[in-house]
Amino acid sequence: MSNTILNDVKVENAVFEGCDGLTEDMKHQLKIRGAILKNSASKAENIRWYVQYVAVPILVAFISGGIFLKPLKPQNITPLPANATNQELYKQGTSK
Structure with a gap:
């Protein structure tokens, strides 16, 4: 409010x-x-409030949602052709 005139x-x-x-x-x-x-x-109080009530909950949501985890590459999976049937896809998903 610098340069504000409140006289009248x-x-x-x-x-x-x-x-x-x-x-x-x-x-x-x-x-x-x-x-x-x-x-x-x-x-300092405003920054503390922002960190506590904004930054930390967002970070927790990202971590719990797996945003920061590297996607795991599936092991021992044989690539299927583009025209694979649903039955072949099901077998691939259940065999471990």
């Missing part, structure tokens, strides 16, 4: 939260005129 604005009962550009003098003047100033969370 009615600020009584107005809530200011997370206004990083306010100087201490501006905050003092707003409080005198009846404004409500709330402290916002620090950047």
